[in-house]
Amino acid sequence: MSTKDKILFGMLIFVPIAIVSEWLKLSPILVFVFSALGIVPLAAFIAEATEEIAEVIGATLGGLLNATFGNLTEMVVSIVALRAGLVEVVQASILGAIIANLLLGLGLAMVLGGLRFGTQNFEPEVARLNGSSLLLAILVMLTPSAIHYTSVGLPLLPIQEFSYVASILLLICYGLSIIYSLKPSQDVKKIKEIEPENHQEGSDHAEEKKSPLGKPIIILLVCTLALVVVSEILVGSLEETVKVLGLTELFTGIILLPLFGGVVEYLTCVSAARKNQMDLSVAVAIGSTLQVVLFVTPVLILVSLFFPSTLTLEFNVFGIFSVVAAILITNSISSDGQSNWLEGAFLLILYAILGVAFYLHP
Template structure:
């Protein structure tokens, strides 16, 4: 059995362990650690199932599946936290997921790939199109904060309205980016298949075999989603107390800690692609994840929060907006040439580390 399959299987042991920790009252620290570790393999299996379904169903529906479910773990944890009333942590996790994808995720990929290959190339069009979309998304997310801070707006109804309008526009923009990438200009995004996809699609299968494979991975997707939701409920139930005990602010917890736990599958995938010299796919994965968070997950959380009676808006901490701007500027500069090496990856990782230190010491 391959190591990449064996490790997630072994880590699944933390699922029953986390349940035992909660039921047998081993303490909040035990529940916090074991549920966090249980989320890691479940996230990997959820992402793997999404990719396998995408291969079986074809490029259009498969691309839509990847676009919607690639960040399912982050969305589930955020929804559970929102239901628990952890609004500050959820708001921070939106910016944290974008920062983590563009700096940590892409930085790890470029650094790992650069250690094996002297220089790696990817299509500049990927960086240009996705960089422009990401810039627009960050500007849209930042505008409500800028309006509120420059006008001394304190009317909660006005803050809610500007956030809802912005969220609606972002969802429309995301729908248009899907139309652009999957239909009208899909030739720009033809970046090839991974080895696993090539082997799956290369073998001739009859219809019953293909249907059995599809049903298998749909089952894995459903089970993983339910399990992630259950473990997220355990994790969120103790995260506020445990992070407070550790001296971590809600800002640091949302921006740094939650994305680190929820996007482990992304780290594994991007580093694996970079080590195979498939930087087109690695860059497409990172930029796709960040766009999904900015244009879909964040707006969905705005609307769901209102429906839950846990109002969440786009009035972010000013430093979060500055950090987002720094992230997009640095990432666009690194990706602009369509080439990368280990030093480029180190630049991105260093930027992420410095921002992490700043968020750790930020009193908010």
């Protein structure tokens, strides 16, 4: 068992601690911290179980599974918060996940990887395609604000209707991106089909060694149920914690919640960069961001139809500005297919500046 797994298994203790703390009605801050720490290992084990299942069921279904469960933590927490009427927190957490993935996760990876290897390389074509997808998504997110500020006295209904239509189109866009991403694996499969017979026998033998689905499915179900329970506790303590600490919902959603929900992804980015696998770091950071924008956000908007408080694509203006800034600097740094520790430092400094700005924002 690796050191990372030992730490994650040890952190599972925070799940029952959070439940007991809620039952004993301890301080909301303690309940919030314990439940947030309990979410970290659950998110990690859900991600690992999803990857194991995807390896067994094949690339096509595996891609769909990753699309569904890749950001399950954010989705569960956000749905629980939506049901509690915390729309502003959910909107802020969506923006915060994007900013943290691009600036904190990728920034740490570039700094620690660059300090060890100097200049690191990754596939520029993939980075450019991801950059285009991010720009498309942010333009869609900017449109409701543009509609609102260019239409005096506009009622809420048109913004809601636009959000529903745009959500469906974003889901279609994400589906197309999954199909495109599966094309290389299909090409590889075609090449294998024309290889000598002994290679086919080797691949058949490798397929026989695939692990059974029982264990990862059980882990996925158990961790998902635990995640729902802990998320309920987290959201229940959120409002009181914000009041006690004197924080705004904007700062809590954009800075605090993504730190717990995305810590596994940040560790993966750093670990890959330290092994000089910068392609993987970029794929995790930007791929996760695209999932949030193109999949998680549209799903949450459509799910909110069943709750009293509906979610729309009209976000906080300063939050949107921060997302645009994060996307622009990430695209600028990653477009050449190279990174170093100084470029990573740029990302981290911008994240710190935005963090201070959100803390001081009324």
